Amino acid sequence: MRVAVVTGGGAGIGRAAVERLANDGELVVALDRDERALADLAEKAAGAGWTVRTRQVDIADDDAVERFATELATEFESIDTLVCAAGIQRYGTVEETSMELFDEVIGVNLRGVFAACHFLMPLLRADGGGSVVVVSSNQAYASQARVAAYATTKGALLALVRSMAVDHAADGVRVNAVCPGSVDTPMLRWAADLFSDGRPADDVVAEWGRTHPLGRVARPAEIADAIAYLASPQASFVTGTDLVVDGGVMAALGVALPEPTGEN
Numbered sequence: 001m002r003v004a005v006v007t008g009g010g011a012g013i014g015r016a017a018v019e020r021l022a023n024d025g026e027l028v029v030a031l032d033r034d035e036r037a038l039a040d041l042a043e044k045a046a047g048a049g050w051t052v053r054t055r056q057v058d059i060a061d062d063d064a065v066e067r068f069a070t071e072l073a074t075e076f077e078s079i080d081t082l083v084c085a086a087g088i089q090r091y092g093t094v095e096e097t098s099m100e101l102f103d104e105v106i107g108v109n110l111r112g113v114f115a116a117c118h119f120l121m122p123l124l125r126a127d128g129g130g131s132v133v134v135v136s137s138n139q140a141y142a143s144q145a146r147v148a149a150y151a152t153t154k155g156a157l158l159a160l161v162r163s164m165a166v167d168h169a170a171d172g173v174r175v176n177a178v179c180p181g182s183v184d185t186p187m188l189r190w191a192a193d194l195f196s197d198g199r200p201a202d203d204v205v206a207e208w209g210r211t212h213p214l215g216r217v218a219r220p221a222e223i224a225d226a227i228a229y230l231a232s233p234q235a236s237f238v239t240g241t242d243l244v245v246d247g248g249v250m251a252a253l254g255v256a257l258p259e260p261t262g263e264n
């Protein structure tokens with residue numbers, strides 16, 4: 001049975017990845033700092049007959065990640081997949097973002113990914129190789145306003161992915177990123193509430209969806225499909241790349257032509 005570890009597996013994109021991989025017959029270990037989200041996942045997994053284990057781990061806590069890796073190594077000689085989905089969004093320009101807030105975002109989004117890869121790489125390469133999928137963002141390429149810390153981490157993750165892909169290719173470990181546009185998760189709903197100005201969050205999400213050429217935001221399962229592909233043997237020659245799953249946002253220029261008049 002293939003074994004996968006998913007960080008941020010309690011909710012959103014990580015949760016969708018857990019469900020997708022478990023549904024494909026893999027044993028999935030879901031890490032999250034949110035105990036309630038993990039309990040909810042465990043209940044659903046039991047009902048669905050999935051082989052899912054849950055562990056409460058704060059990915060920003062190096063010691064906790066190392067303890068988890070040590071514990072995992074007592075049970076499994078190797079793992080096949082690591083999905084790094086745990087992440088947080090915080091808003092602010094470089095001037096507005098305190099150094100403490102910057103450290104918080106770096107700690108989870110970048111250091112947390114580094115720690116998971118650092119401590120789990122021995123298990124990924126143990127049986128001739130495995131696959132790492134890092135959830136970055138299309139904000140690695142183009143930025144919204146006031147996401148200085150978040151965009152920093154998402155861009156840095158792509159450099160880390162390429163670096164790990166080069167270093168661990170000889171071990172048979174492939175490393176790739178997915179770069180989603182807006183995805184309907186608790187994180188997006190939190191942001192929609194923040195900017196709703198009294199409007200229903202559904203309206204804000206729909207409005208954000210219209211800025212994507214496909215006319216809507218993604219479902220978490222659509223990102224999980226991309227993650228499952230990159231983690232699978234179907235992607236056996238794919239490493240060091242970033243797969244954009246953003247409904248066409250990065251393909252579109254924000255330049256609108258005038259409406260056709262019949263003369264043009």
Ligand SMILES: NC(=O)c1ccc[n+]([C@@H]2O[C@H](COP(=O)([O-])OP(=O)(O)OC[C@H]3O[C@@H](n4cnc5c(N)ncnc54)[C@H](O)[C@@H]3O)[C@@H](O)[C@H]2O)c1
Binds near residue numbers: 007034136181
């Ligand atoms: N939702 C989007 O529109 C979107 C777009 C592009 C990229 N992303 C990225 O996708 C990833 C998942 O986002 P999401 O929208 O599913 O978020 P979410 O908040 O809905 O879910 C994230 C999960 O990660 C967990 N988590 C957060 N910090 C953690 C920590 N320190 N240790 C362990 N678990 C932690 C949370 O408890 C939660 O269960 C993030 O890296 C995010 O930046 C999201």
